[in-house]
Amino acid sequence: MFIFVQFLLVFSQEITWTNYSFAFPQFIPLIANKTVFSRTFEEFGQILNISIEYNGDIIEPICNFDYQSMLFQRQPQTLIALVTDLQQIDIDSLKTEEIQQGFSNELISYAIIDRDLILLEKNGTIHHLFYSDGPKFTNYTTHQLSIILDKNENSQILSDNQSYYYVDSEQFIKFNINNGSLEQINIHSWNKVNGHFKIFIKQEYVYLINSINGMSIYKMQNNILLPFNQFMINDIYKNKNITHFNLVDYSIDNEFLYLLDYENGVSRFNLTSMHMDNNFFIYQKGCNVISIQNNQIILIQQNQILSEIYEGRIVNDSWFMIRKKTVTKQIIRNVQQFDNYALLISNPTNNIYQKNLIENFTDLSLNSGNNFYQMEFLGVIQMDSDLIIGIYKYGVAIYIAQESSAQISCQARLSQQNRVTIRLNSTNCLNKNQEDDFNYCQCRLDYVFDVHGVLMSPYQEDLYIYLCVVAFSIVVALFVAIFFIIRRYQLKKEKIDHLRKSRRTLSY
Ligand SMILES: *[C@@H]1O[C@H](CO)[C@@H](O)[C@H](O)[C@H]1NC(C)=O
Ligand SMILES: *[C@@H]1O[C@H](CO)[C@@H](O)[C@H](O)[C@H]1NC(C)=O
Ligand SMILES: *[C@@H]1O[C@H](CO)[C@@H](O)[C@H](O)[C@H]1NC(C)=O
Ligand SMILES: *[C@@H]1O[C@H](CO)[C@@H](O)[C@H](O)[C@H]1NC(C)=O
Ligand SMILES: *[C@@H]1O[C@H](CO)[C@@H](O)[C@H](O)[C@H]1NC(C)=O
Ligand SMILES: *[C@@H]1O[C@H](CO)[C@@H](O)[C@H](O)[C@H]1NC(C)=O
Ligand SMILES: *[C@@H]1O[C@H](CO)[C@@H](O)[C@H](O)[C@H]1NC(C)=O
């Protein structure tokens, strides 16, 4: 097994690259100081590295390149502080001591059904907010759960598609908020759980993932929990010589539940068949956070002075490691993945991490990602493609997260002819006939910029406009003159005709 994994790691270094090149260069006429050529690189995915070469009568570099990026911006005025009387305060502007004094309570868990957000305060208070179009929150109400407070270890709230649940080591409560009031049902068949645990509900089944006891599945029927199945160490690791385990985290992707075991690595469970997938295993010890989205996996390992971030792709029964990044000690609590980025939540500095970058081929400037400072994030929820709710220990805020693609823009100041050759290594190919898990590319694009000077200087331009005005006036004057001449002629002709007529009537 270990040898197989090693093979995969070695193999992962040899991603096949497709070469792609346009057959003909593109001719782009430009006017110096006037026109700008620009294009984006969406179809190339993420650009890892780029080089721009000029040849021709090169006098000055004319192109500017910006790598892709993701911006994560809090919408002004959307921060709502819930666990204090003060509304709309900016947590970032407060000192840590002020925050500690001001907030003796804090939010500890959150859950969402469609657009209804529920937050749990340490003392059992529930905050309900409806996320409406806007983007804003409306219908804010608070409620008090009837719970026994001194027993609440591991308190958390969760939801299925219809109800919310409060769970701690000794209590299991189902609740709904209808028409502004809370309805609570206590589930009495819940047995005391020892040790750290995580829990989720999917299609009437309750999955309890416990560090010591493995995974237990219950069926929820008429508000009673019926034991359904139990997966102990030998069920999780069939035919593997593993004697210790410690389940610390989980992640759901497609129809799979991935279980992170601090002692051994990642195993997975088929949620459709409800069986362990015993062929699958990722050997990676010492990790305590897992995030998987569309087979893209991030594992976090926290060590004494450093934290390691492992990024990989799940392929068949294991993974390819794409990158291992070491950061100085930061407790990364949570990871939220987006298409090409991941938000590593670590207070107070969060990192927007670019995925899919293979270290050896990537511009160093992309490796560090962007840091942004926001106090005490508990987690984030993606609502729409670019709207995100950030949950703090003290309230909520709405963010706009926008991915922008890489872009080049070229503008010349001098008349010249420039052949510009752009070489880039990127995560996507234009010719997608390749059936590779990794569709990385090396591309070459050629442009010939034919830069002409402007036709006239500003003085000449003014003169030209002046002359145009004069010429136009002359033309107008001519038209007016011709009109009057014709009109005068017509009038004369009419007079003569009139005279002729009157003379004729006189003679008869
Ligand atoms: C792309 O990667 C190759 C190695 O495969 C490297 O030689 C080349 O310099 C890279 N090109 C750019 C523009 O980074
Ligand atoms: C919990 O704390 C909030 C203030 O943050 C307070 O309004 C509420 O009454 C408290 N609930 C209990 C049960 O103490
Ligand atoms: C909601 O509550 C109000 C007053 O508390 C009541 O008039 C109304 O009928 C209720 N609506 C529903 C759908 O229960
Ligand atoms: C919540 O607020 C929306 C408007 O934002 C309103 O249409 C809706 O009826 C409200 N729902 C309740 C249960 O009050
Ligand atoms: C919620 O889940 C239940 C049980 O899986 C299912 O029967 C029901 O159709 C679901 N409801 C919605 C609105 O998805
Ligand atoms: C299992 O591994 C332990 C050491 O990790 C070794 O002592 C033992 O012989 C192994 N057992 C089997 C059946 O391979
Ligand atoms: C998971 O289980 C379902 C139902 O038995 C099956 O159709 C599917 O192939 C399984 N997935 C894998 C990857 O084994």
Ligand SMILES: *[C@@H]1O[C@H](CO)[C@@H](O)[C@H](O)[C@H]1NC(C)=O
């Ligand atoms: C993954 O599975 C497919 C189909 O079974 C196979 O063609 C491919 O070689 C496998 N990849 C690896 C890395 O084992």
Ligand SMILES: *[C@@H]1O[C@H](CO)[C@@H](O)[C@H](O)[C@H]1NC(C)=O
């Ligand atoms: C990537 O870099 C590492 C260390 O810098 C080196 O050992 C490894 O051979 C490189 N891999 C490739 C494919 O260039």
Ligand SMILES: *[C@@H]1O[C@H](CO)[C@@H](O)[C@H](O)[C@H]1NC(C)=O
């Ligand atoms: C990026 O491209 C430049 C220019 O081609 C090259 O010198 C550099 O080595 C490349 N960096 C990596 C990491 O491939």
Ligand SMILES: *[C@@H]1O[C@H](CO)[C@@H](O)[C@H](O)[C@H]1NC(C)=O
């Ligand atoms: C463009 O403007 C620069 C000064 O900004 C000037 O030196 C240059 O001559 C101008 N180019 C042309 C073709 O007029």
